[in-house]
Amino acid sequence: MTSSNQRPIYMDYAATTPMDPRVAKKMMQFLTPDGEFGNPASRSHAYGWTAETAVEEARKQVATLVNANPKEIIWTSGATESDNLAIKGIAHFYGGKSGKKGKHIITSKTEHKAVLDTCRQLEREGYEVTYLDPEPTGLIDLDKLEATLRDDTILVSIMHVNNELGVIQDIAAIGELTRARGIVFHVDAAQSAGKVTIDLSTMKVDLMSFSAHKIYGPKGMGALYVRRKPRIRLEAQTHGGGHERGMRSGTLATHQIVGMGEAFRIAQEDMAKGQAHAAALRDRLYDGVKDLEEVYVNGDMTQSVPNIFNISFNYVEGESLIMSLKDLAVSSGSACTSASLEPSYVLRALGRNDELAHSSIRFSIGRFTTEENIDDAIIHVRAAIEKLRALSPLWDMYKEGIDLSQVKWAAH
Amino acid sequence: MAYSDKVLDHYEHPRNVGTLEKDDPSVGTGMVGAPACGDVMRLQIKVSDDGIIEEARFKTYGCGSAIASSSLLTEWVKGKTLEEAGQIKNTDLAEELALPPVKIHCSVLAEDAIKAAIEDFRGKADNADGSDNAKNPGKAA
Numbered sequence: 001m002t003s004s005n006q007r008p009i010y011m012d013y014a015a016t017t018p019m020d021p022r023v024a025k026k027m028m029q030f031l032t033p034d035g036e037f038g039n040p041a042s043r044s045h046a047y048g049w050t051a052e053t054a055v056e057e058a059r060k061q062v063a064t065l066v067n068a069n070p071k072e073i074i075w076t077s078g079a080t081e082s083d084n085l086a087i088k089g090i091a092h093f094y095g096g097k098s099g100k101k102g103k104h105i106i107t108s109k110t111e112h113k114a115v116l117d118t119c120r121q122l123e124r125e126g127y128e129v130t131y132l133d134p135e136p137t138g139l140i141d142l143d144k145l146e147a148t149l150r151d152d153t154i155l156v157s158i159m160h161v162n163n164e165l166g167v168i169q170d171i172a173a174i175g176e177l178t179r180a181r182g183i184v185f186h187v188d189a190a191q192s193a194g195k196v197t198i199d200l201s202t203m204k205v206d207l208m209s210f211s212a213h214k215i216y217g218p219k220g221m222g223a224l225y226v227r228r229k230p231r232i233r234l235e236a237q238t239h240g241g242g243h244e245r246g247m248r249s250g251t252l253a254t255h256q257i258v259g260m261g262e263a264f265r266i267a268q269e270d271m272a273k274g275q276a277h278a279a280a281l282r283d284r285l286y287d288g289v290k291d292l293e294e295v296y297v298n299g300d301m302t303q304s305v306p307n308i309f310n311i312s313f314n315y316v317e318g319e320s321l322i323m324s325l326k327d328l329a330v331s332s333g334s335a336c337t338s339a340s341l342e343p344s345y346v347l348r349a350l351g352r353n354d355e356l357a358h359s360s361i362r363f364s365i366g367r368f369t370t371e372e373n374i375d376d377a378i379i380h381v382r383a384a385i386e387k388l389r390a391l392s393p394l395w396d397m398y399k400e401g402i403d404l405s406q407v408k409w410a411a412h
Numbered sequence: 413m414a415y416s417d418k419v420l421d422h423y424e425h426p427r428n429v430g431t432l433e434k435d436d437p438s439v440g441t442g443m444v445g446a447p448a449c450g451d452v453m454r455l456q457i458k459v460s461d462d463g464i465i466e467e468a469r470f471k472t473y474g475c476g477s478a479i480a481s482s483s484l485l486t487e488w489v490k491g492k493t494l495e496e497a498g499q500i501k502n503t504d505l506a507e508e509l510a511l512p513p514v515k516i517h518c519s520v521l522a523e524d525a526i527k528a529a530i531e532d533f534r535g536k537a538d539n540a541d542g543s544d545n546a547k548n549p550g551k552a553a
Contacts, residue, residue: 317450319475323415323423343450354448391429391479393454393471394447409446 008329009373013214013366014163014191014308015331019259020216020367026262027218030054030255040252041243051254058261062210062223065264066189066198071228074244075257078222079190080114082209085224085248086186087118087157089234090207091127094154094184096235102152108132108140109349111159112188119157136351137300138167146177155184160192164331164346164362165299166308168196175204184232190214190222194267195275195305200225206232212256216367217263221256224248274367279306281365281374286311288378292385294398298347298360309363310347312356315395316388318343321361324384328377331362355394355404415476416510422480427487430469432456440533444524451478451518455525457489457497459533465489465497470525477515481505481522494530 010018019027030036030051040055042048056070063070076082087105095103107119109131119129130148135141140158149156156178161168171187178185186207189198194215200208205227212221226232226247240249267274286309289295294314313321318332343357352360363377389395397404415423432439438459445452451474458467468486472479484505489497502519505511511519 315473317474317478319450320423320479323476354450358447358450391426391471392473393443393452394473396431396454396471404447409448409452 008327009376010329011363011365011369011373011377012329012331013369014166014362014364016213016219017216017366018368019213019218020263020266022266023217023259023262027255027259030258036254038254040254041241051252054258055252055254058257058264061261061265065193065268066200066208066210066225067202068200068225069228072200072225074224074226074247075252076222076224076248077220078213079112079188079209079211080222082211082222082224083112083114083157083186083188084118085234085237086207086209086226087115087155088122088237089247090155090184090186090232091122091125092235093233095127101154102150103127104130104150104153105155105157106130106132106145106148106153107157108134108159110134110138110162110165110346111157112163112190115157115159115188134349137303138162138165138298138346138350139300139303140169140174142170142173142177145174149177149181149183153181153183155186157186157188159188159190160198161189161196161305161308162299162346163191163308164344165310165350166191166304166306166364167299168192168303168305171205172203178206179204191308192305194264194271195307197271200227207234210260212260212263215263215267218256218259221253221260223260270367275306277367278365278369281369281371282306282309282363284371284374285309285363285365285377288374289381289385292382296352296356298350298352298356307365309365310360311363312347312352312360313385314356314359315392315398316359316385317392318358318360320388321359321384324387325361325380327380331364332360353405418484418509419476419480419511422483422509423476426470426479426483428467428469428483428490429471431471432458432467432469437536438533440529440531440536442525442528442530442532444528445474445478445521447473450474451521453478453482453521453525455482455485455522455529457526457529457533459494463493465492465494474518474521475515477509477511477518478521480509481511481518482525484509485522485526489526494533497526498530500526 036050038047038051040051059070059073062073094101184206187205188209190211193210208225210223213219243249296312298310322332347357434441440457442455453472456469457465460466468489470482470486472482502523505519
């Protein structure tokens with residue numbers, strides 16, 4: 001068990017991961033006077049050449065994980081920047097003043113805010129955006145997606161693995177739909193790289209966003225895959241020295257880049273073992289709590305990554321649950337800590353009622369999670385649920401057989 | 413989010429958790445809030461013949477501040493007359509618990525809960541001639 005002077009058990013790997021010590025060790029070789037600190041853009045001396053070699057090696061490591069050509073990888077500051085560059089870059093190139101194709105973009109309601117807020121910005125610029133509703137499983141229905149494609153659609157942006165639910169969208173199938181119509185397809189793969197096999201030589205994905213810190217690399221580092229065949233062109237959003245083939249200017253952060261490369265190398269080596277480890281722990285966790293009444297798994301449990309596990313404990317409010325689980329570092333679907341009191345927009349998009357959306361907890365497990373961590377987590381969760389249900393008037397009403405949906409509540 | 417020690421104390425050791433017989437004519441029940449908003453409070457008071465609140469019980473579905481607000485309220489109303497209890501202000505609860513601005517609504521809900529419980533009790537007393545006036549347990553103020 002966790003003693004009081006220990007930190008909580010970390011079960012929030014989908015938020016961020018600690019760096020793998022091998023990654024940190026590699027990064028430290030590119031910082032100090034005795035290390036390879038040169039600017040990779042310096043052409044006139046060995047400091048630059050060595051740094052450039054390291055950057056290109058990392059580019060190869062990132063490309064290898066997703067079976068792409070290294071020339072198709074553009075370094076960015078993270079998946080948020082990659083999403084912005086991909087979506088705005090395509091919109092401005094194909095739909096801007098010189099654009100003749102159109103101004104229609106399709107995405108889904110369960111995308112990350114980096115995609116949704118970028119689309120909102122484009123709406124303000126005069127673009128039209130369709131936000132698809134997912135099925136109750138969290139998955140996008142391909143027929144419904146196909147039905148929204150139009151002659152003036154320039155871009156479809158759908159994430160690979162959802163950060164709250166872990167569900168895996170069928171991006172290979174979506175790519176067939178978009179490619180056949182000459183529509184650019186962007187995928188946010190921040191949560192899927194290193195978790196799910198990605199083969200960009202067969203998947204018809206045109207742009208793909210990556211993050212380093214979700215897979216044991218450094219924060220503040222990401223990449224964007226930009227397909228060369230057929231060639232995808234986008235308008236740069238950051239201007240300067242013409243780095244990264246003009247698509248993203250700015251001095252390359254060598255240490256961050258080698259860290260991301262090393263993290264992607266390890267991810268490839270570790271993927272099968274890592275996901276088997278996560279699946280065993282997820283099953284152990286679920287087995288330990290599923291006999292508590294009124295437990296609901298959010299998202300499709302078969303078409304999802306095992307490292308993200310989202311469950312709702314009915315009649316218990318999320319923030320108080322998090323408070324009771326102070327020995328666990330987990331996320332709540334309830335945004336009660338913000339002034340808005342809005343439950344998770346992702347769970348609401350699935351059609352989950354507000355009580356279940358408020359009662360959800362996301363456990364995300366990773367490389368350093370142990371069986372003992374899971375067993376401790378089960379003890380904490382069971383104690384918290386029992387305590388809070390004993391305090392909950394909704395639980396009493398449920399036990400008395402009152403249908404809460406028939407009760408007239410006064411919203412406040 | 414950082415909670416004050418008082419909120420944590422009430423959350424860890426909530427006072428007067430429980431249920432009173434809602435059909436008892438000496439019991440007033442106030443149920444306020446809505447699950448969709450993330451908090452529901454049920455506050456019950458047992459009133460003596462001379463109009464003093466002798467018992468108070470609560471159950472709350474909600475965040476730590478909502479639980480603490482209702483727990484504190486049960487402590488405060490005990491021994492008070494209905495009139496005195498009806499004058500408890502949400503700002504007093506918020507101040508005592510050092511609630512941050514985003515949690516003020518929890519104390520507002522607690523104030524609504526005691527008002528609703530008093531109203532329920534008075535409604536029963538007004539109709540005390542044998543009519544069935546058990547309130548719908550889910551009726552929210």
